[in-house]
Amino acid sequence: MPTIREIARIANVSVSTVSRALNGRPGVSRETQERVMEAVRTLGYAPNPVARELVGKPSTVGLLLAPEVRRYTPYFVLLLENLAEELWRVGLRVKEVATDARGLPLEEARGYVLLGAHDHDPRIEALQKAGHPFVLIGVYPGSFWVAPDDPAGGYLATRHLLELGHEEVAVLTGYLHHQAGRERLMGYKKALLEAGLPFHPERVLDGEFSALSAYRAVRRAWEGGLRFTGLFAASDEMALGAWAALEDLGLRVPEEVSLVGYDDLPEVGERLTTVHQDLPTIAREAVHLLGLALAGEAPLGKRVPVHLIPRGTTARRGVGD
Amino acid sequence: MPTIREIARIANVSVSTVSRALNGRPGVSRETQERVMEAVRTLGYAPNPVARELVGKPSTVGLLLAPEVRRYTPYFVLLLENLAEELWRVGLRVKEVATDARGLPLEEARGYVLLGAHDHDPRIEALQKAGHPFVLIGVYPGSFWVAPDDPAGGYLATRHLLELGHEEVAVLTGYLHHQAGRERLMGYKKALLEAGLPFHPERVLDGEFSALSAYRAVRRAWEGGLRFTGLFAASDEMALGAWAALEDLGLRVPEEVSLVGYDDLPEVGERLTTVHQDLPTIAREAVHLLGLALAGEAPLGKRVPVHLIPRGTTARRGVGD
């Protein structure tokens, strides 16, 4: 691992100058800055978080978790691991940090990443008012944010079902007071609209982002007389629950009903048709934006693309007849 | 925070001697050792992991997770947080570490803690053979282990139901190839035996430690004609699933069936009667034992007590008539 001293040697400056350049501190000329960055790039240097922390500089970024996330769905765990890895790469580490009633962090950190925030989450404004640099996973114009392209995801999933000939497709949503939940639903509607099909409100089932809730919602709906040959579950967890429900209802997947999930969790594995989220990229963008936030730049948001992975739980309509 | 230098000053020795004393390295007299430890105690000193790690000494303990745990049930997350806190207290940090096919850790660490191991887990022997110091959560004579007193827990839960007058009590188990799952079931049997009641194998339902599986198991059993007025779920997660199933079956809790869980997860909250696990103590014992393992002492195991917390999901039999 290259150290700051080697960078200094290559760039022909002192270590303190390198440190200043790296941390965007004033008092370093444009030209020197360039030379340092060049050296950093060629050597592939990354600051050592341990050394950094020793001198007292908080080298951790606080993780602010919404209560719902505290139960760590597999998705969030995965996102977390990616974040941790990406942060390490730039000399930072994650630390989960509790918040007070107003949503302000109780522990000091270099910056914060906000996870699982819902609309009008008071914590967002609180953070902005307090001047804490942060990036949030989700969309929130006026601050730094990064989010998967959920509208596109919902659209892709639904269109896939439509293209397979399914005309009655239901959707299993997560919390609608979360952006992700709403946006995936929006994508569903858009695909319907585009195909010239009507939107039936009774075909949207509330799965609360959990397998159990999804199971109950699907089963109750079907037993209540709702019929569909395609089902879009807005998370793999919910897809799992839905799958189980369909099985218990005596319906074969994909012969009688096609199922598509969302997230592409590795555990769910080989069989589920799902829309893939590029967690590494989301994480990378998040730390990049956090960097900008730390540097005091103007707020910026970023969408990261998703794509559909057709697997074994979707089939052309009528294939099972 | 006191530093090693202050200890040195108080104990009237040099810093290097303190370091040696703390790490059990040779070359320090019994008397000096005592003086150092005395100073450590009075100042409440704990080594700084950051500084330690900077000089190259691995100050992390590796976390070896069984595949099943990778989906981080809330229980394991909680245990993890407690472990992290306890380790920090003695100057160590946790790091999750992957294992190779034989179960050996891929990354070097000071010591290891093994989580979610099942019976005859090959990783245990592999670790022993390789001479890696470790402690496992669960019971495994011949190595260092710490485990909640699950037989007692299962017994307490069942006895509670029995004492309330329930004679037909079913049990919802987790994986039976895990010690915890089996032991809680053993406790159930013991309580039955003690009360002079017969054991009905059909009353043990497989919940696979998940809410969804629990729901399906309970519902299927009940619809299959199984009847009970008391139900012991071997985890709060499963209790949640069971609760939902009972609700969907039109059964009132606790009027028609009493339900007791296991773990006492904070999220599950105020209403569920459950057996409480003392996670802080488990964590403390684990790091204590890991310390002994690092010092090369003889293997030792420890049970930590559990206790029942009666809340709103259990009631005397017939109260709902």
Place this chain on the structure above:
DNA sequence: CTTGGATGTGTAAACGTTTACGATGAAAAG
């Protein structure tokens, strides 16, 4: 032609440990 501030850069100490090496003394060996 001096003074004075910017502006850019370097020197060195500090953070809290570990550890190679040398120093000290006492006991054992000659």
Place this chain on the structure above:
DNA sequence: CTTTTCATCGTAAACGTTTACACATCCAAG
């Protein structure tokens, strides 16, 4: 009595950063 050995302990450098401070240069103001 001298030499060697051994156990015990201290000195100082090292780990990779940050940062207070000093230094140099340059340009504008006096």
